[in-house]
Amino acid sequence: MNKFFQKHVHFLLVFSAIWSCTSKETTQESPVKATGYARHVELTWPAQEGAKAYEIWVKNSGKNDFSKRATVKDTLYMDFVNDLGNNLELRYRITALSQGGSSSEIGTQQVLTKDLTDEQLIDMVQYYTFRYFWEGAEPHSGMARERIHLDGDYPQNDQNVVTTGGTGFGIYGLLAGIDRGWISRAEGAARFEKMVNFLEKADRFHGVWPHWLHGETGKVKAFSEKDDGGDLVESAFLMQGLLAVREYYEDGTEKEKAIATKIDQLWKEMEWDWYTQGGQDALYWHWSPNYGWEMNFPLEGYNECLITYILAASSPTHPVPASAYHKGWARSGGINTDVEAFGYKLTLKHNGAEKMGGPLFWAHYSYHGLNPKGLKDRYADYWQENKNHTLINRAWCIDNQDDHKGYGEDLWGLTASYSVNGYAGHRPGHDLGVITPTAALSSMPYTPQESLKVLKNLYYNYGDRVFGRYGFYDAMSPEANYYPERYLAIDQGSIVAMIENHRSGLGWKLFMGAPEIKEGLKKLDFTSNP
Template sequence: MSFSTSTPPKITRRRATKLLGGAILSGLAASPLVAQQAAPSQPTYSRLLTDEDLVFLEEMERAGCLYFTEQADPASGQVLDRATNKTATGEFDQHFAASIAATGFGLSALCISDKRGYLDTDRIKRQVITTLDFHLNKMPDEHGFFYHFSDVKTGKPLINVEVSSIDTSIFLCGVLTVRAYFNDRRITDLATQLYNRVDWPWMLNGGKTFSMGWYPETGFLATRWDHYSELMMMYLLAIGSPTHPIPADSWSAFTRPPTTFGPYSYISGRDPLFVHQYSHAWFDFAGKRDAYANYFSNSITATRAHKAFCLGLKRGYTDDYWGVSASDWQHGYTAWGGPPLMGPVDGSVVPCAAAGSLPFLPHDCVRVLRALRENFGQDAWGRYGFCDAFHPELHWYDPDVLGIDLGISVLMAENLRSALIWDTFMQNPEPVAAMKACGFRSTRQTTNPSEPKPVAIPSPSQPVTPSTTRPPNL
């Protein structure tokens, strides 16, 4: 979620989506989804992206990565939840709220900055060490879990902010990414201590599924992570913990509700599109499945359904203008999207919706992102890339960018191009062991027979072969 300085966030981004749809879903059984049964197929790749597409992705990544250096406090390493996008100087923003999730995305983005040569390696390593050291030795925590929002300089939690299980998990994904990427004893030591310190059974609070958080005054939240969403990373990190693990059968404790939208059948709750993206930013689910689903294929189907949903709303969405995920809108921050319709979807577009699905539908997502830049870039593009959301017909362009939305955009763009974050994160033995314990196995069966074949839109320089596995390095 995003923090607003006018209203302390008592209900978080994920609690908001949970309250909208979770009650309906909690009674559904965690049974295998028939629609995910696959027919044998081994796709062959032709070129998915043009040179112009790659130039655009490079510009988007470079701009997004810049945020995670300029808008990180030099003494704490914490990354601001949001900052203004229309700035020429890159000075540290006047906002004061840091986001633990944005900081996790930022750690991963620093690996991209190093790999792409955006910054000097020594400069990047100093920021990584500062961040890890501050969070291990100076940042308030509860059983290793961090508060959702904090003062960017002091690390003290903001008023009415919970200790967040999922946002801590996002941070830890960044921690393990830098541990694997940098061959540095200090980084390895700090990162390992941060991960090993987390007391995962404590956050279960006596149940089989994780609580969504904890308040010092009132204790654990009653709402739980009990249906499929971005939660996969949290359960796998916990199962793989070498110090405070939860049982492997916890993987079956959350439900996997089947949903259908038109010709599309897949696993999903009543949640925005980002829930099909976040865990996939780090965990490499491509070409793998467990007893329930091929989750990479599932996210492809969810993205196709979301695009079809947008175009069917008759609210100005086209092949060159679509995508809505939890974000800012003209009147604040909201969890919106679909299918089914949730929130006040009014014709606004949220660039990170398509950017976060780049590995799933490369052609469709690059097409819409390039069109948004070409058609609205004068107003919608700034120092850090796209603003968080905009509505051209209403002449509204968000003045801000959000760290988590830039983060998912940058990481998924790089995963599409080189698989860097996937390959780096999966060098850690704990995630690999956790996926093995949860029954993941490699499979060539990646085509979902229940979904229609996508309509390829090739050009003479860009033949397209749709696929349900991740593309080769670009």
């Protein structure tokens, strides 16, 4: 049994209690399955041959007649029952509509809704978000799809394009899923085996993967015209997750150890030193077999890329010198600043956002495995920096100088996400009235109670508009009536990874336990005392 599994038996029982206490199944024969939560019921049923749609009907306890809730084409429906009340006893009936217009009953099911504790609510949100990487993964590769649009609208026809960085984030969710019993250990191993086998054969450029890959073939999909080769940062996000898997399987079965060995080989084949352009002074983000170094994007702090230098310094085969970190990332000390906003200080100069900090993903992406608690070097206390960054972002939304609808202590969080007109890097000073759930939820380690207020508001007051089969949708704007039923892997991945770190520290324990990482941090003069 994995050494982390026993520590989470309590949380497994909590989730099991939700599942058993809030759901009653009348008979095993009914093909309709129902699970009740605080404000919604999830219904599933098998697809019926010849059906063009399905009707969902409900009857409250004590009522004689069913009333229709919805007509859908899917075989999963989430019924938000705020209008019916709390702590309900409901009976659902699902009917299939044929092409000819006739209807036939599939089955009925009884279910309870029940008030949830804070821990149960967090557990539910984490579980739903985990499903993006488990149920929503691209089937051939096992990797995370770049995006999932429940509306079925994919303008670039990229529904099977997978993301390396987003997969790395989601790996922490899959590990949490094993630990919490949402999937079995054998199921988890099978998924990681598929993923690693795919990555072995997929396009790599000096051991480094591109940002996007075609899930069916493993061939590169260009992120932009000249970004058709190695993406060092996205590959760092991926390897941050893979090394956690390697550590998780350290004392595993023969199959699990074989997965760990393959990961170790992929890690050793990454040529971090190639991405210095032959110098000693910085890492560079991109290299293309067609355009070489033309993008010429040095990694200079501070933004989301800290983990890239940690891994590059830690490589057992292709390391970069400490000078690359101190001269490049830290700009020979120029990374430091002394600014204050809303009473909170920042000691790192956030690129392009020096006064109030960048989008909140900068406090998340490098820290799914890298534990910021007690992490310090000559430039910053990373826990305090990330906490203050989060509190400034929150304070900006509460201050709400632009009077955006809905903003407040229970609705804050600006980061990069879908936006009303495309995609935007939302942050203080560049605020378009769009709240991105991942911003506050992924900040739960830094601001547990403040983030919980946002989670509760999103679920209890906006749930029917912002919560779907893979958790909270990517973005929302009450003033623009903007509630797209769309997900992005990088945002869902941060939620499930950082919530797990808040609850158990699982990702932090695994990644920080890797011996190379310990040595790499020492090499860069970091101290860590979590």
